Amino acid sequence: xxxxxxxxxxxxxxxxxxxxxxxxxxxxxxxxxxxxxxxxxxxxxxxxxxxxxxxxxxxxxxxxxxxxxxxxxxxxxxxxxxxxxxxxxxxxxxxxxxxxxxxxxxxxxxxxxxxxxxxxxxxxxxxxxxxxxxxxxxxxxxxxxxxxxxxxxxxxxxxxxxxxxxxxxxxxxxxxxxxxxxxxxxxxxxxxxxxxxxxxxxxxxxxxxxxxxxxxxxxxxxxxxxxxxxxxxxxxxxxxxxxxxxxxxxxxxxxxxxxxxxxxxxxxxxxxxxxxxxxxxxxxxxxxxxxxxxxxxxxxxxxxxxxxxxxxxxxxxxxxxxxxxxxxxxxxxxxxxxxxxxx
Amino acid sequence: xxxxxxxxxxxxxxxxxxxxxxxxxxxxxxxxxxxxxxxxxxxxxxxxxxxxxxxxxxxxxxxxxxxxxxxxxxxxxxxxxxxxxxxxxxxxxxxxxxxxxxxxxxxxxxxxxxxxxxxxxxxxxxxxxxxxxxxxxxxxxxxxxxxxxxxxxxxxxxxxxxxxxxxxxxxxxxxxxxxxxxxxxxxxxxxxxxxxxxxxxxxxxxxxxxxxxxxxxxxxxxxxxxxxxxxxxxxxxxxxxxxxxxxxxxxxxxxxxxxxxxxxxxxxxxxxxxxxxxxxxxxxxxxxxxxxxxxxxxxxxxxxxxxxxxxxxxxxxxxxxxxxxxxxx
Numbered sequence: 206x207x208x209x210x211x212x213x214x215x216x217x218x219x220x221x222x223x224x225x226x227x228x229x230x231x232x233x234x235x236x237x238x239x240x241x242x243x244x245x246x247x248x249x250x251x252x253x254x255x256x257x258x259x260x261x262x263x264x265x266x267x268x269x270x271x272x273x274x275x276x277x278x279x280x281x282x283x284x285x286x287x288x289x290x291x292x293x294x295x296x297x298x299x300x301x302x303x304x305x306x307x308x309x310x311x312x313x314x315x316x317x318x319x320x321x322x323x324x325x326x327x328x329x330x331x332x333x334x335x336x337x338x339x340x341x342x343x344x345x346x347x348x349x350x351x352x353x354x355x356x357x358x359x360x361x362x363x364x365x366x367x368x369x370x371x372x373x374x375x376x377x378x379x380x381x382x383x384x385x386x387x388x389x390x391x392x393x394x395x396x397x398x399x400x401x402x403x404x405x406x407x408x409x410x411x412x413x414x415x416x417x418x419x420x421x422x423x424x425x426x427x428x429x430x431x432x433x434x435x436x437x438x439x440x441x442x443x444x445x446x447x448x449x450x451x452x453x454x455x456x457x458x459x460x461x462x463x464x465x466x467x468x469x470x471x472x473x474x475x476x477x478x479x480x481x482x483x484x485x486x487x488x489x490x491x492x493x494x495x496x497x498x499x500x501x502x503x504x505x506x507x508x509x510x511x512x513x514x515x516x517x518x519x520x521x522x523x524x525x526x527x528x529x530x531x532x533x534x535x536x537x538x539x540x541x542x543x544x545x546x547x548x
Numbered sequence: 549x550x551x552x553x554x555x556x557x558x559x560x561x562x563x564x565x566x567x568x569x570x571x572x573x574x575x576x577x578x579x580x581x582x583x584x585x586x587x588x589x590x591x592x593x594x595x596x597x598x599x600x601x602x603x604x605x606x607x608x609x610x611x612x613x614x615x616x617x618x619x620x621x622x623x624x625x626x627x628x629x630x631x632x633x634x635x636x637x638x639x640x641x642x643x644x645x646x647x648x649x650x651x652x653x654x655x656x657x658x659x660x661x662x663x664x665x666x667x668x669x670x671x672x673x674x675x676x677x678x679x680x681x682x683x684x685x686x687x688x689x690x691x692x693x694x695x696x697x698x699x700x701x702x703x704x705x706x707x708x709x710x711x712x713x714x715x716x717x718x719x720x721x722x723x724x725x726x727x728x729x730x731x732x733x734x735x736x737x738x739x740x741x742x743x744x745x746x747x748x749x750x751x752x753x754x755x756x757x758x759x760x761x762x763x764x765x766x767x768x769x770x771x772x773x774x775x776x777x778x779x780x781x782x783x784x785x786x787x788x789x790x791x792x793x794x795x796x797x798x799x800x801x802x803x804x805x806x807x808x809x810x811x812x813x814x815x816x817x818x819x820x821x822x823x824x825x826x827x828x829x830x831x832x833x834x835x836x837x838x839x840x841x842x843x844x845x846x847x848x849x850x851x852x853x854x855x856x857x858x859x860x861x862x863x864x865x866x867x868x869x870x871x872x873x874x875x876x877x
Contacts, residue, residue, distance in 0.1 A: 265780055267772075304786045313783035320781075326774040328793050330871055340782045375872045391782070 210293075211280055212399060212431050213262070214238040218275035218299065220254075220261045229503045231257040231270065233455035233511075236531060236539060239448070241280075241398065244425065244432045246442035246463070248478075249452035250500055255435045258452070259401050262433075263312050264303040272299050281315060282398060314344040317392035321404040323384035327376040333387045334372030340394040359390045364420060382413040386420070393424060400425075401433045406441065418445055439482055443467060451475050454501065454511035461538035471540040473516045510542070518544065549868070549875055556864055560857050567857075569620060571849040575842045576616045582637045582840045583607050623843065627850075634843030638836070643847045647832070651851060653722060654829040657748055658817065664752030665759055672756075673763030677771060678790055680764075688760060695757030701819040704750050708824070711746075719746050720825040747824050751817055759802075766801055770794035796870075803867050807860030 220232040232254045239245045247255045260266050262277055277298040301308040320326040327336060337359070338352045347355070353372070360368035363386040376384055385405060392400055402421065406414035422445060425432055434446060442449055442463065449466050451459045451474065459472040470476045480494040498515040501507055507514050513524035523543055532545045583606035587599055626632040633643035672692075676685045711717040723739050730736055770776070771794050779789045818830030829848055836845040868874045 260777075263781060265777060304780075306785075309783045309785055311783070312781055318778075318781040320774055320778060322774055326778045328775040328779070328797070329873055330796055331792075332872075336778075339784070343783055375876070377873060378876065388778075391778075 209240045209243075212239050212241040212243070213280070213433075214276070214278040215258075215262070216276045216278070218258065218261060218277060219273045220257050220266055220270060221273050222270040224269060227504045230455055230506060231503070232261060233506070234531075234541070235275070235450070235452070235455075235457045237448075237450040237457055237460045239399070239431050239433065242425075242429050242431055243448065244434065244446045246446035246449045247433060247435045247452060248437060248439060248442055248449060250437065252500060252503065253452045254455040255437075255452055256403055257455075259318070259403055259433065259435055262298060262401065263316050263318065264298060264301055264305075264308045265312075265318075266303065275299055279311070279316070279399075281311070310344070313340050313397075314395045315397050316399045316401065317395070317397040319385075319388050319392050319400065319402040319405045322408050323381060323388050324376065324408075326388060327384060329376055332373050332375055333379070333384075333391075337372075337387065337391045337394060340391055344395050355394070356390070359394060360387065363387075363390045363393075363424070364416075365390070381409050382416065385409060385413075385417055389417075389421065389424070393428065393430075396428055397430055399431045399433065401435070403435045404437070405434070407436070407438075414441075421445070439478065451478065454503075454506060456511060456541060457539075458512065458542070459538070459540045461540075465536065465538060471534075471538070471545060472512075472542050473518050473544070474512045477515075477517070552868060552875075553865065556861055560861060563857055564854060565624075567853045568624065568846070568850045571853070572620045572623070572842075572846050573616055575837070575840070575845050575849075576619075578840065580840065581607075582842060585839055586637070623846065627847075633847040636836070636841055636844040638839055638841050638844070643844050647829070647844070647847060647851070650827060650829050650832055653827070654817070655855075657744060657751070657826070657828065660744075660748045661751035661755075664748055665754075665756045668752070668756045669759035669763060673760045674767065674790065674795065676760065676764040677767035678786075680768060685764075689764075692757035692760040695753055696761075699819075700750050700754035701823045703753075704746070704820055704823050707746060707750070719743060722826060744826070747817075747820055747826055751820060762801065763798060766798035767794055770797045800867065800871055803863055803870060805863070806866070807856065807863040 215235055215237050218232055218235040219230070222229040222231055235254070235258050237245065237247075247258060249255050257266065257270070261272050262279075264272075266272065279296045279298050280293045281296050283292050283294055296307075296311070298308065298311070327333065334353070334356055337356045338349075341347055341352050341355060342349070357368045357372060360371060365371050365383060365386050371379070371383075371387075376387070379387065385408075389405075400421075405421070406417050409417060418441065421432065421434075424430075432445075434441070436442060446463050449459075449461060449463050450457045451466075451472065453474045459466065459470070459475050461471070466475065467479065470479050474496075477494070477496045481496055483493060496515055501511070501514065507525070509523075509525040509527055510516070510529045513519045516524065519525070520543065527543070529541050529543045530546050531539055531541050533539050534545070583603050586606065587597075587603050590597055590602075591599060623634055626634060631644060633647075635641070636643045636646055639646055672688045676688045679685055708719055711719060720743070722743055723736070724743065767790075771790075773794070776789060776794055779793050780786070784792070817826075817828055818834055820826070821828040821831045822834075829852065833845060833848045833852075835841075836848065
C-alpha cells in the first residue's frame with residue numbers, strides 16, 4: 206500500500222461576511238490538509254473563525270457570508286469496494302453552490318457534522334429516531350423498516366441503552382450526554398469519510414466530555430473515518446488529535462503534528478497560548494501567563510500580521526506592515542510568521 | 549394526556565356560565581328595557597294605547613322587571629332543559645327558530661374566509677421569510693401593510709362600486725331571489741358562492757396581512773436556530789428543511805391563535821355584512837342590542853362565546869398534538 210492518502214486539502218480559504226457595517230473577514234487564509242482516517246484539531250479563541258472554517262467546508266455559510274477565495278479539495282471515494290483499489294475523484298467544495306444538489310449529496314453522507322449544543326441542535330418537536338432515520342432514508346436506498354433497524358443498531362453502538370424505545374423519545378426527554386450521543390449516531394448513519402465536530406463537548410459536564418471523546422475515538426477507529434475537531438481546549442487536542450491547526454483572527458497561523466506543536470511551538474501566538482494554560486506539576490507560585498491585550502475588533506483587522514499588536518516578538522516596521530508569508534518547514538508543518546520567513 | 553383533555557373539558561363548564569351570566573347582566577344594565585322601547589315607539593307613531601297597561605302586559609308576558617339573576621336563572625333553565633332560548637321580542641318568534649340558519653351561514657362564511665386567508669398567507673409568509681429582503685419580500689410586506697391598514701368595509705364598497713359600474717354586477721345577500729327557498733342542490737351552492745365570493749375574499753384578505761407578518765416573524769426566528777443547520781448538514785434540500793423544521797415550529801403560535809380567530813371573524817364580519825347586506829349573525833346581534841331584545845342578544849353572544857370556548861379547546865388539543873413538549877408535561 207502506498208503512503209497515506211489525502212482526504213481534504215484546504216488552500217487559501219477566505220470566507221467573508223458582507224454586512225451593512227462593513228465586511229467581516231471571518232476566515233482570511235486557512236491552509237491545512239487532512240489524511241484519510243486522520244484527526245485534525247482546529248484551535249483558537251472565540252471568534253477566530255474556527256466554526257466558519259468548518260461551515261465553509263460543507264457550504265453551510267449563510268448569506269450575507271460567502272466563500273470568496275480558495276479551494277477546498279475533497280478526495281471523494283467512488284464506490285470503494287473492499288479489497289479492490291478504490292478510485293477517487295477530487296471535488297472542490299468551495300466551487301459548489303450552497304444548497305445545490307451536489308453539496309447536498311455530500312453533506313450527511315460523506316461529510317457529517319456534530320454540533321456544540323445538543324439541546325438546540327436537535328428539533329424539539331421531532332423524535333430522535335425520526336431525525337436520525339431521515340439521514341439514511343435520504344442518502345441510501347433503504348426501506349423505512351431497515352432504516353429503523355439500522356438506527357436502533359447505531360443508537361446501541363453509541364451507547365444509548367434501550368435504544369428500541371429511545372428511538373421514539375423527544376430530545377427534551379434525554380440528558381445532555383444522551384442527546385450528544387444521538388447527535389453522533391445521526392452523523393455516523395451513512396458512515397461518512399469525514400466527521401466535523403464543532404465543539405462537541407463544550408456544553409457537557411466534565412465526566413461526560415471524557416466519555417464522548419472516548420466514544421468518538423472508538424468509533425473513528427472502527428469506521429476509519431477522518432475527524433476535524435473544533436475546540437478551544439488544548440487539552441482535548443493533545444488527547445485526541447494527530448494534527449493541529451491553530452487559528453488567530455481568521456488565519457491558520459500554524460499547522461503541525463500534535464507532538465511537534467506541543468514540544469516546539471513556532472508561532473508566537475501558539476507559544477503564548479501554551480504558556481497561558483496550567484500544567485500538571487507546575488509550582489503553585491508559578492503564575493499563568495495570559496496573552497496580553499484583547500482580540501481585535503473584526504471590522505478593523507490590524508494591518509500586517511493580525512497578531513502583531515499582542516506579540517512579544519513584534520518587529521516594528523515589519524510585522525505591522527507586511528503580511529507574513531506562509532512558511533513550509535522541512536518536516537511539513539507550516540507557520541505564518543516573519544520570524545521563519547528567512548530560514 | 550387523557551388527564552390534560554379532561555381538565556380542559558372541565559374548564560369549559562364554569563367558563564361558559566361566567567360568560568353567559570356576565571353578558572346577560574351587561575345587556576340588562578341600560579336603564580330601559582324592550583317593553584319601554586316598544587311602547588314609546590308605538591306612542592311616537594301616535595297609536596292611541598294605554599301606555600301603562602301595555603307596558604305591564606308586556607313585562608308580565610316576557611318576565612321583564614324581575615331581578616336580573618332570576619331572569620337569568622329562568623332563561624338558563626329553559627335552555628338547558630328544553631333548548632328554549634326565550635322569545636325574540638322584535639321578531640315575535642322564539643329565538644331558536646330564527647338564529648340557527650344565520651349561525652350556519654356565518655360559520656360557513658367564516659370558515660371559508662379563514663381558509664382563504666390561510667391559503668394566501670402561508671405561501672406568501674414562507675416566501676417572505678425564506679427570501680428575506682428580496683424584492684418579493686418587500687412587495688408582500690407592502691401589500692400586507694395595505695391590507696392591514698385599509699378598513700375592509702371600504703375595500704368592499706370600492707370593489708362593489710367598480711363591479712356595478714363597469715361590469716354591472718350587483719353583489720348582496722346570500723342567494724338570488726329564485727334560489728332563496730329552493731332546496732339544497734349543486735346549483736344552489738354555486739349560486740351561494742356567486743353571491744358571497746367577494747365577502748369571503750374580503751373577510752379573508754382583511755386578516756391575511758397580519759398573518760403574513762406573524763408567519764414571517766415566527767419563521768425568521770426559527771430559521772436561524774441550530775437545529776436548522778443540523779437539518780441542512782444532513783443534506784436535506786432547502787425546501788424540505790424549511791417545511792419540516794422551522795415551519796413546523798413557527799406554526800405553534802398560529803395554532804394557539806385559531807381559537808381566537810373564530811370570534812374575531814364573527815365580530816369582524818358585522819360591518820361587512822351590513823355593507824353587503826348579508827344576513828349573518830353580526831347584523832342581527834347589532835340590531836338586537838339597539839332594541840334591547842335581550843334574549844336574542846344574550847343567546848347570540850352565548851352561542852358565539854361557546855364557539856370561542858370550543859375553538860380554544862380545539863386549538864389546545866391541536867397544539868398538544870403538534871408539540872410534544874406540551875403533551876408530555
